[in-house]
Amino acid sequence: MSQPTHPHRTSPRAFLRRRSLWLPTGAIVGLLSLLFSLLYMGANKDPMGSLRDLPIALVNADKGAEIGGKKVNLGDQITASVAGTSTLKGKVSWKQVNRAEAREQLGKGKVFGALVIPENFSASVASLGDPSQKSPQTPTLTVLTNRAAGSIGSSLASQFNQAAAHAASAQLGEKLTQQMAQQAKKQKASAASAGGELSALEGQLLADPVKVTVEDGHPLSNGSGLGLSAFYLTLVLILCGMMSANVIHNQVDVVLGYAASDLGPIRTTQPEARISRTRHFAIASALMLGLSILIASAALVAAVWIVGIDAPHLALLWIYSVCVVAAIGMGTLSLLAVFGTPGVLVAMLVIVTLAIPSAGATMPLEALPRFYQFLAEFEPFRQVVDGVRSILYFDAQGDAGLLRGWISVGIAFVVALLFGFGVTHFYDRKGLHRYTPEASAEPAPAPAG
Secondary structure (H helix, E strand, O other): OOOOOOOOOOOHHHHHOOHHHHHHHHHHHHHHHHHHHHHHHHHHOOHHHHOOOEEEEEEEOOOOEEEOOEEEOHHHHHHHHHHOOHHHOOOEEEEEEOHHHHHHHHOOOOOOEEEEEOOOHHHHHHHHOOOOOOOOOOOEEEEEEOHHHOHHHHHHHHHHHHHHHHHHHHHHHHHHHHHHHHHHHHOHHHHHHHHHHHHHHHHHHHHOOOEEEEEEOOOOOHHHHHHOHHHHHHHHHHHHHHHHHHHHHHHHHHHHOOOOEEEOOEEEOOOOOOOOHHHHHHHHHHHHHHHHHHHHHHHHHHHHHHHOOOOOOHHHHHHHHHHHHHHHHHHHHHHHHHHOOOHHHHHHHHHHHOOOOOOOOOOOHHHOOHHHHHHOOOOHHHHHHHHHHHHHHOOOOHHHOHHHHHHHHHHHHHHHHHHHHHHHHHHHHOOOOOOOHHHHOOOOOOOOO
């Protein structure tokens, strides 16, 4: 009995000797690895060196007090001292506002923190040098954090605020100590009895007369991931949209006979359909739009009901998530329709590789090199995360990032449709079809007789 022949059998050793296998594959994966490392590590190499104009609110609510027979507002001196801190020049943009404005900016993520000088600041400083005060008030400066605007940005703002407050405190203590020393010289008659008290007070002032307290300026719940739940939910939605588009594109190819279906050892192929590129893109787009509801719903079920993240405005979050998945999915499908197999790599480069480092979701944009700040103006991740952050942390306020998010999602969706249908229609007009005309031709009728 004759053995079956395999006319197309190829030796693995001979196949691996082909340059056409090694060179293109090596070039692609090497370039991808280079870009991933370059973009991700380049964004986070030196945040302090790249930092420019980190927005921090500076509130001077001090009403002033009489010190040495003169009306003095020490809050003004502290404000000038903090705003003029040489080590922070160019790195921090101090926003001098009142309490209400500071609260509003914290509640919209416009600032990463605040330094507050209270109403009784001058009065409490005056009480330190008043011998009649048996229990003088301790001057206090309050540092407000804002993790909702970004945990790293909030941490940087808190460090800068505390450093500036302690520096201003030391300057103030030195001035007051000098004034007290002059007063002591004028009161030589009572120096013997009061010298010890003055010495102790001088030591207190020289050390650090102002107490610096740290408070949460915009509290978040325990289910907010310390202000990172918006970043991770955005990452989930974008990756789900991109991966689902790849699955949909491949499934349409399988059903139309352009690709084989491999399920373990079972390989099946469908008869090749004669369909234009435009209609292929239309079919995939319809599937993407319909399944976006399922994709976003499944993601939120896992995040909200199983994991338990805090999600106020859940209905709005669901609608926004569906639209984000649809826009990202449509963008990926258009790239696949236009570029073919390399479209997967293009989508990864545009939607993930360039987008995540420039999102400002973990590292504030102000601490990124200028190239990434430029990317942040149009890359999808930054726009989407601003919208998610507004819904989760800032009461879904439009000017807290949600309006920008909606506009960007809408623009991305329209551009993807125009790009996909425009280029595929051009391909069809030029006769650049995906199907094989011979394989798709109608079979000729059998001859009579």
